[in-house]
Amino acid sequence: MIKRMRVEPISTYLERYRGRGVAHPVTVANGFVYLSGLPPFDPQSGEIKPASFERQSEIVMEQLKTCLEAAGSSLASVIKCNVYCTPGEGRFATFNAIYDRYFPDDDPSRIFMFIHSWPGPFDLEIDCVAVARQDAL
Secondary structure: OEEEEOOOOHHHHHHHHHOOOOOOOEEEEOOEEEEOOOOOOOOOOOOOOOOOHHHHHHHHHHHHHHHHHHOOOOHHHEEEEEEEEOOOOOHHHHHHHHHHHHOOOOOOEEEEEEOOOOOOOOOEEEEEEEEOOHHHO
């Protein structure tokens, strides 16, 4: 069974940003939770505003946490993260410091890729896969 989920307010922000259709940032299937990559939506306005790379990292990690919890999972259940980032001095170290706060013990498998650019004023996007809680299936 495949279950696509809206997560508010993130789904509304994503629909406004994309300018089309219904947004489901979370899919639960076959015992796993799949999270779409999301830009760092400002928590108060839902807009994508210029922010420091550190702040963008915090926002994206909080969005991951919110989406996972909405799906009945958690950061502790994440098994793989894909991190996409525009190039910049010190970004790898800055991101690692934030990432370590959210995964303080056993961090999941991860890839960190530098990409050329995004269609907006942000520098970071993360998608991930987590194990689903059995009653969330």
